[in-house]
Amino acid sequence: AQRVTQPEKLLSVFKGAPVELKCNYSYSGSPELFWYVQYSRQRLQLLLRHISRESIKGFTADLNKGETSFHLKKPFAQEEDSAMYYCALNRGSGNTPLVFGKGTRLSVIA
């Protein structure tokens, strides 16, 4: 079965320190992975997708098929990065719903 694991419920880092939010997935096919973010009092929104290989707000994520991981990284954390982060997996080809991990709350301490 398709599954997304985010092992950390809470991650606290100091401002300026590197950040890595972990995400591991279980899927037998060719995965499509995403990171969604929810800032305080805002809607959940797409942060980035692995297909695009983009950097958004300084965050990057690389798909590692060997380790079945899609960790989210940023070299220097900012206070405004404090939010809830969800990793998500497209559970099949075509029109199938995303499956989300349980989320990691990132707290950046000034």
Next chain:
Amino acid sequence: DVKVTQSSRYLVKRTGEKVFLECVQDMDHENMFWYRQDPGLGLRLIYFSYDVKMKEKGDIPEGYSVSREKKERFSLILESASTNQTSMYLCASSTGPPNEKLFFGSGTQLSVL
């Protein structure tokens, strides 16, 4: 910009009541979804719909039903609310396939007493 509107931000209901949660999107998206968001459990899919009058069960459909009579509106129904349905409910829409970019509503915090 896509707007997904959930009719209530907060709702308080009693056990056994029938509860309707409404969601409307204004971008002509084919796909609509209902998730519940619980601390430590993340987002769990309740029901989804890819077309008018069409519905599919998600991962946790028990105790819920849905209605999609018009393309822009997707309603979640709790036939007989129970305390374990106290949660934040999120509606989302997307144009697909594929279902990459979901647009979420601001959520309805439902408390069942």
